[in-house]
Amino acid sequence: MWIKSGLIPLLISYLVALILMVMPMPVFLEAWRPDWLSLVILYWVIALPHRVGIGSVLILGLVADILMGTVFGIYATALLVMAYPAIRHFQRIRNYSFTQQSVIVALLILVKRVIVYELEHILNDAVFNLAYLYPVISSAIAWPWVFLILRKYRRHYLVRE
């Protein structure tokens, strides 16, 4: 009874997001790579807020830290702070139009990126460059498609609360 239906499809969606996060890409696209992991996390916490919660986000954040080679906890902290408002207001966000949702997603990802930058700045003296915020825009553009694809995926594989 501990393993609910649709665990494997859920894990596969995380895996795909992580793979897309580290996949080598052509240089001119590199700066615009959407923040796949954040998008997938945001979708699941809005769709299944009682199943994908703080714990899952923490673990995914730590895995992201290992994959990106950053100090442990940087991505975890940023993703947690990003996911919290989404979990808190999932009912409201579900009822927004795609445009409104995209704006919210852009804001949340902006917050996430600023936190990552601030922590890197404090710990490793990182210097800011504007290109780091381009993915905020590309993620907002990608959101409606991610939403539709994952909704279809969720319904097809019966991933439930």
Place this chain on the structure above:
Amino acid sequence: MKSLFERGPSLLTRLVLALLCAATLMFLDHRLNTMQPVRSFLSTLVTPVQYLAVLPEQTLDRLVYLSTTRSMLREQNEALRQELQELQMAVQRLNFLENENARLRQLLGSDVRQASRRMAAEIVAVATDPFSHQVVINKGSANGVYEGQPVLDNRGVLGQISSVGRTTARVLLISDQSHSLALRAERNDIRVLARGTGDLQRLELLYIPHSTELEVGDKLMSSGLGGVFPEGYPVAEVIEVNRDERYQYARVTARPYAQLDRIRTVLLLWPPSAIEQPVFDDIVVDEHVD
């Protein structure tokens, strides 16, 4: 929102607990450096993700290879043969010079330079975060890779190994903001310190006086002073010298020779002083026999 049958601590409590957990890990990792064994174990664990990440690219390459025509292959073969011939001629001359150099150094009473051992490795993943320029390669402690090992590509110095898993290792590129290395200008032996800027095409030279003799186009080689990179490998070319007196030092920028933005294959170097030994995979040896 509060569900009627919500169990356990409230959302905010859970968030605070998770954040505390992350903060503790951050402290342990950054301040106390106690996470290194855990990190290399976990790196080994996430290796499949990194291999899956390069799979589409490899499949595409394979398809491109399969669709090349016979005449194209023949042309390529011809070009490669020519290149090989030219390189062989250059190597002949190099061998002669190396011997001569060793003899002259013996006469002078200084140490004879020993050859480094090397191994080719492939990139399996990139870290896209502009605050950390890193790539992951497909060789690890099982192949004798060690922390602080120099990594090159066919044009120049690329970076050094920053952490090692069993079958993968992480390379910190010279363009990373936290990386600096000691260089020497080939033309006039000026010693400089080059720091990464977070831009793949730019290194910044630190503490250069306004009266410097460095000029645009100067070739910078590794000086061997840091103890990590062996002496005499090309690193970067000076592309800008700004002697604006308003700044405390002259602003000099250089562009790395290594193509940091399109790395595919890298060369791991074992300097003569290294304790670790390269361990070659059997598969690699078979390929050489073919």
